[in-house]
Structure formats: C-alpha cells, structure tokens
Amino acid sequence: MTSKARSPGPADPLLVTQKHHHRKAFEYISKALKIDEEDGRKDVAVELYRKGIAELEKGVAVQIRGQVGEPWDKARRLQDKMMTNLVMAQDRLEVLEKMLAMNHHSS
Amino acid sequence: NSSTLTTPQGQVDSLMQEVADEAGLDLNLDLPSAQSSAVGQSTASASASGEQDELSQRLAKLRQM
Numbered sequence: 396m397t398s399k400a401r402s403p404g405p406a407d408p409l410l411v412t413q414k415h416h417h418r419k420a421f422e423y424i425s426k427a428l429k430i431d432e433e434d435g436r437k438d439v440a441v442e443l444y445r446k447g448i449a450e451l452e453k454g455v456a457v458q459i460r461g462q463v464g465e466p467w468d469k470a471r472r473l474q475d476k477m478m479t480n481l482v483m484a485q486d487r488l489e490v491l492e493k494m495l496a497m498n499h500h501s502s
Numbered sequence: 503n504s505s506t507l508t509t510p511q512g513q514v515d516s517l518m519q520e521v522a523d524e525a526g527l528d529l530n531l532d533l534p535s536a537q538s539s540a541v542g543q544s545t546a547s548a549s550a551s552g553e554q555d556e557l558s559q560r561l562a563k564l565r566q567m
Contacts, residue, residue: 417553473554476558484557486561
C-alpha cells in the first residue's frame with residue numbers, strides 16, 4: 396500500500412458510510428446465498444436478497460466521485476463491485492420470485 | 503453582549519460544571535481514541551473488495567444452475 400500522501404482517507408464519513416452499507420449488504424446476501432445454495436426456504440432467501448439489495452443501493456449511492464487519493468480509488472473499486480453485485484442479486488431475486496410464483500400457482 | 507464579556511472565566515467554568523453535574527455528564531470524559539477504530543477500518547477496507555468478489559462468484563454460480 397502506498398501511504399505517502401495524506402491519510403485522512405479511511406476515517407472520512409463518506410468512506411465510513413460506504414463501508415457500513417457494504418458490510419450490511421455482505422451479511423444479508425451471504426445468508427441469502429447460503430440458503431439459496433443449500434436449496435433451503437426460497438422465500439426466506441428472497442427476503443434476505445431484498446435487504447441486501449437495499450443496502451447495496453445505499454452503498455453505490457454514496458458520492459465518491461471527484462475525490463483524489465488512494466482511499467478514494469479503493470472506494471471507487473468497491474463501488475464498481477457493489478454495482479455488479481446489485482445487478483446480479485436483482486437478477487437472482489427475479490428468478491426466485493418467478494419460481495415462488497409458479498409454486499404458488501401449482502399448489 | 504457585554505454581560506458575556508465581563509463574566510469572569512471562573513464563574514463560567516463553575517456554572518458549566520454545575521449544569522453538567524445536573525445532567526450527569528462528565529466534562530473531562532475523553533473521546534474514544536481514534537486509533538483503534540482507524541485500524542479496524544483499514545483492515546475492513548482491505549477485505550471489503552474481496553468480500554464483494556466472493557458474492558459475485560457465488561451469484562454467478564447460481565446463475566449457471
């Protein structure tokens with residue numbers, strides 16, 4: 396890590412906020428994935444995906460453009476990854492919702 | 503406000519202490535040290551990116567099923 400420049404980075408409120416939403420999103424989506432992968436209750440997984448998606452949305456909404464320095468570069472990379480997972484989790488949520496709707500009709 | 507300017511500092515201090523005592527506050531309370539939280543933050547940021555990667559991989563795997 397190159398830390399020759401100023402080091403106010405990690406403590407900046409914006410970065411702390413972004414990190415907070417990342418953490419919550421990770422917790423929710425990890426739980427959702429575990430249930431989903433082990434073919435557990437899909438309706439529970441759906442709820443957890445929804446909560447995780449809401450946190451990802453808040454996370455990517457944190458305004459970190461135009462800031463200079465390594466912590467901000469890192470934050471932008473994290474933002475990109477959260478954006479990717481936001482799209483992927485939404486896709487998965489849609490699949491599960493369709494699955495649940497079909498099961499509901501057939502029973 | 504001239505009355506503010508002429509109030510002796512000692513009187514102000516004792517009044518503040520009095521108010522603080524009533525409210526149950528400790529004026530000399532130290533703020534939590536920034537160091538421990540900064541360390542926690544930097545370790546978290548090192549892994550945050552990796553954690554998002556992990557989610558991507560697992561979501562991609564589910565998509566293939």
